[in-house]
Amino acid sequence: MLHIDSAPSTPGKVKMEKSSYFFTRGGGARWHYSLAKLTVWSFAFLALILIFFLRSPAPSTITSAADPSRRSLRNYNWAAGFVGTHVSSALKRRGDGVLGIDNFNDYYDPSLKRARQALLERTGVFIVEGDINDEALLRKLFEVVPFTHVMHLAAQAGVRYAMENPGSYVHSNIAGFVNLLEVCKSVNPQPAIVWASSSSVYGLNTKVPFSEKDRTDQPASLYAATKKAGEEIAHTYNHIYGLSLTGLRFFTVYGPWGRPDMAYFFFTKDILKGKQIAIFEAANHGTVARDFTYIDDIVKGCLGALDTAEKSTGSGGKKRGPAQLRVFNLGNTSPVPVSELVSILERLLKVKAKRNIMKLPRNGDVQYTHANISYAQRELGYKPTTDLQSGLKKFVRWYLNYYSDGKKAVE
Numbered sequence: 001m002l003h004i005d006s007a008p009s010t011p012g013k014v015k016m017e018k019s020s021y022f023f024t025r026g027g028g029a030r031w032h033y034s035l036a037k038l039t040v041w042s043f044a045f046l047a048l049i050l051i052f053f054l055r056s057p058a059p060s061t062i063t064s065a066a067d068p069s070r071r072s073l074r075n076y077n078w079a080a081g082f083v084g085t086h087v088s089s090a091l092k093r094r095g096d097g098v099l100g101i102d103n104f105n106d107y108y109d110p111s112l113k114r115a116r117q118a119l120l121e122r123t124g125v126f127i128v129e130g131d132i133n134d135e136a137l138l139r140k141l142f143e144v145v146p147f148t149h150v151m152h153l154a155a156q157a158g159v160r161y162a163m164e165n166p167g168s169y170v171h172s173n174i175a176g177f178v179n180l181l182e183v184c185k186s187v188n189p190q191p192a193i194v195w196a197s198s199s200s201v202y203g204l205n206t207k208v209p210f211s212e213k214d215r216t217d218q219p220a221s222l223y224a225a226t227k228k229a230g231e232e233i234a235h236t237y238n239h240i241y242g243l244s245l246t247g248l249r250f251f252t253v254y255g256p257w258g259r260p261d262m263a264y265f266f267f268t269k270d271i272l273k274g275k276q277i278a279i280f281e282a283a284n285h286g287t288v289a290r291d292f293t294y295i296d297d298i299v300k301g302c303l304g305a306l307d308t309a310e311k312s313t314g315s316g317g318k319k320r321g322p323a324q325l326r327v328f329n330l331g332n333t334s335p336v337p338v339s340e341l342v343s344i345l346e347r348l349l350k351v352k353a354k355r356n357i358m359k360l361p362r363n364g365d366v367q368y369t370h371a372n373i374s375y376a377q378r379e380l381g382y383k384p385t386t387d388l389q390s391g392l393k394k395f396v397r398w399y400l401n402y403y404s405d406g407k408k409a410v411e
């Protein structure tokens with residue numbers, strides 16, 4: 001089985017295996033044939049990521065907090081962004097079935113998404129090209145496979161880009177989420193849903209570390225506001241339709257196969273090119289810091305959330321009883337100043353950065369994030385183990401390898 005860390009990091013080196021589209025343990029040829037038809041039928045290329053699961057007997061190694069009765073699930077999921085790729089790969093590795101959906105949009109370099117797709121296909125994860133706003137497509141998928149779980153990681157990410165393209169946040173994070181929930185509430189059986197919220201919902205909250213009980217009614221960006229809206233929408237669908245919903249507040253996730261729009265990624269690129277980088281500081285030279293969280297830790301949190309998710313209680317679009325509704329912080333619990341992030345990158349890259357210290361622009365960024373993870377620790381067995389230095393070392397190794405191919409030279 002291919003492990004994502006040991007896999008070749010350049011797309012050209014990843015040999016596509018057509019047969020690996022068919023992760024048929026429990027699904028069979030009929031299922032594959034239908035999926036192939038679906039792909040052709042739905043070529044509305046939008047761009048998102050989800051993860052599904054299908055009940056079938058399969059061994060799995062999961063977190064200690066997981067309900068043993070759920071260990072026999074084989075999982076099908078949708079995925080192909082940064083977090084989705086890693087989660088899908090981990091699920092597949094432990095024997096779950098996974099189906100992904102992604103619209104491969106161009107918010108950032110689509111060739112990176114295609115490279116992740118090639119990697120996933122090699123592990124047996126098939127990705128349908130489509131958008132979560134496409135209700136007919138989602139209904140078709142549920143007709144083909146009675147998914148037990150949906151891992152919803154499809155979103156317009158990025159805090160600062162929300163000022164440039166506000167509509168894309170509404171489209172993906174609100175309309176897309178509602179569309180998905182509309183489909184999930186009406187299918188039978190209803191799946192349990194785990195989805196990505198964000199540390200940004202804490203907004204202007206100054207009480208640290210951030211606890212799930214703290215106020216989240218002061219978002220500093222439209223991105224944060226749409227994630228917060230997602231949490232309220234989740235409440236509604238849980239309340240009315242009995243959908244089991246778990247929101248995960250991710251704290252600045254980084255690592256190999258990451259997002260080029262994030263600071264650690266484009267700092268690496270710019271330092272190597274000898275370009276100046278902007279390092280934000282708060283008023284009165286205040287430190288700007290993030291609770292940077294390594295992707296492998298986030299994956300463990302996602303799997304813990306899936307494995308402890310209870311069944312939805314509704315059927316035929318009607319609630320039959322109270323259902324699970326949860327929100328967890330998934331952070332690292334040790335904030336690091338952005339200037340220190342740059343120092344670590346300088347050491348790893350052996351190149352001095354050209355630093356341009358500038359005042360934090362009014363662009364939606366908050367000064368500081370810090371997760372209290374005791375709830376996730378208790379309920380999900382979540383325990384981050386990777387510090388920023390070790391995580392960035394793995395990222396830089398991947399980055400240099402991935403972009404060392406002539407075709408993928410750093411622009």
Ligand SMILES: O=C(O)[C@H]1O[C@H](OP(=O)(O)OP(=O)(O)OC[C@H]2O[C@@H](n3ccc(=O)[nH]c3=O)[C@H](O)[C@@H]2O)[C@H](O)[C@@H](O)[C@H]1O
Pocket residue numbers: 157158159197198199200250251252253261262263264278279280288289290338365
């Ligand atoms: O936790 C989240 O929920 C979010 O995490 C991430 O947002 P952020 O924490 O803002 O990460 P990122 O952009 O890498 O900036 C990191 C730091 O560099 C600073 N920063 C940034 C740019 C720059 O030019 N200079 C600079 O100092 C900047 O001020 C910040 O302090 C995800 O992108 C987002 O999708 C969401 O998931």
